[in-house]
Amino acid sequence: MRCVGLPSSSGSEAALGSISVGADSSGAQPEAGTHSRRLLDPQVVLPSWLSSAKVSSLIERISDPKDLKKLLRTRNNVLVLYSKSEAAAENHLRLLSTVAQAVKGQGTICWVDCGDAESRKLCKKMKVDLSPKDKKVELFHYQDGAFHTEYNRAVTFKSIVAFLKDPKGPPLWEEDPGAKDVVHIDIEKDFRRLLKKEERPLLVMFYAPWCSVCKRMMPHFQKAATQLRGHAVLAGMNVHSSEFENIKEEYSVRGYPTICYFEKGRFLFQYDNYGSTAEDIVEWLKSPQPPQPQVPETPWADEGGSVYHLTDEDFDQFLKEHSSVLVMFHAPWCGHCKKMKPEFEKAAEALHGEADSSGVLAAVDATINKALAERFHISEFPTLKYFKHGEKHEVPVLRTKKKFLEWMQNPEAPPPPEPTWEEQQTSVLHLVGDNFRETLKKKKHTLVMFYAPWCPHCKKVIPHFTAAAAVFKDDRKRQDLTILPKLVSDSWAQAICPPRPPRVLGL
DSSP: OEEEOOOOSSSTHHHHOOOOTTSOTTSOOOOTTOOOOEEOOTTSOOOHHHHHSOOOTTEEEOOOHHHHHHHHHHOSEEEEEEESSTGGGHHHHHHHHHHHHHTTTTOEEEEEETTSTTTHHHHHHTTOOOOSTTOOEEEEEEETTEEEEEOOSOOSHHHHHHHHHOTTSOOOGGGSGGGTTSEEEOSHHHHHHHHHHOOSOEEEEEEOTTOHHHHHHHHHHHHHHHHTTTTOEEEEEEOOSGGGHHHHHHTTOOSSOEEEEEETTEEEEEEOOTTOOHHHHHHHHHSOOOOOOOOOOOOGGGSOSSOEEOOTTTHHHHHHHOSEEEEEEEOTTOHHHHHHHHHHHHHHHHHHTOTTOOOEEEEEETTTOHHHHHHTTOOSSSEEEEEETTEEEOOOOOOSHHHHHHHHHSOOOOOOOOOOTTTSOOSOEEOOTTTHHHHHHHOSSOEEEEOOTTOHHHHHHHHHHHHHHHHTTTOTTTOOEEEESSSSOHHHHHHHSSSSOOEEEEO
């Protein structure tokens, strides 16, 4: 096996370091007769094609499974090229040599020649099958010491570099065969060059690879690019990286996607129909027009109706004058508030028409009346608060006219919350920061689940995790299951859930 080692400035990648010909990683000459992974000895005669190819000088040969195991243990991002023969690897090695320089410090690229008698055992152990006549190479990726995936994306410099920098990230847009008519821009220099030379109308989508709206729009954008081929140019540029701050500032990229229209290098205006189809884009480019100014929404307080709209100044006086008040704290931009608003208004109208009304409904715009929002600790929208003779009471989840009216006719304290997992009697051992390490030291095998109480994936796992703990509660050899509820910050918890499931680690 030959390996392109990419030393890192820190972590396990740096542990192996760069190796120079005839010396170990410390620079000392190896003793005679010792066996180690090393660069090709200067006396070894290389195949003619390999001598002339621009293969990275860091290429090394390892044919022993133990050496590969050590490599995977010490480097956490490894791409291995398995080839049927030396000649079969020629083109891939040339390409991977340039990739190695681009991802230096972030990954490692290795080569195993399965045609070599010494390496056949290794290929068999790694379950590499190159027996089909048309299969000459395989690319396998290993992460954190284990097999991750077979590389099946485009075998190009850009695609492999992007993969090694983010092995679990989405493929590049240009890897989609349907996007061949979209001009894919990688660097600012290419963007400026395109603006300077392009005479045809130019529509550029500035996007981020993780953006769901971008992903939904891309198929329509690329279809329009094909239909307009020769008449207009549609281009895409991933500007999520901080290196494109100048472009984002220049073209007011505040969110993704941002689509800008140019004529002869001059920016005219943005295209803001983010739900458009290919036909919409094609039709718009026949006669491009700037976005129409949006008509500002009428504030809810100005719409009239039976809901009382309260402010910082009149809130307390209103509560003195009304003995039973249900207050909705809202924000104009909040989608859930807008959805609940019609039901709230209908309930207010029904109460207003009662001869002996059970109360009134009121609303507070928390974005304007910040003193009230702070006073009642409003952190999400909509939030309901009920006041009886000026005294605040908690309110259960209410979202419909029927529920609002039922509550106002018989306001009751919401049922007590269900006991937390820690408060329940189970065989799960709950850990906190103070006893986490000390407890694990005493146990030979422990399964730890890091979770957040609000996480939906965690809630689904908890019953099964608890049941498993009950099975092993008396088995000292296997050890009970352990849970860690609040050892990490909320920001960390939100980073892993959703959409990922709770993290369960075997220790």
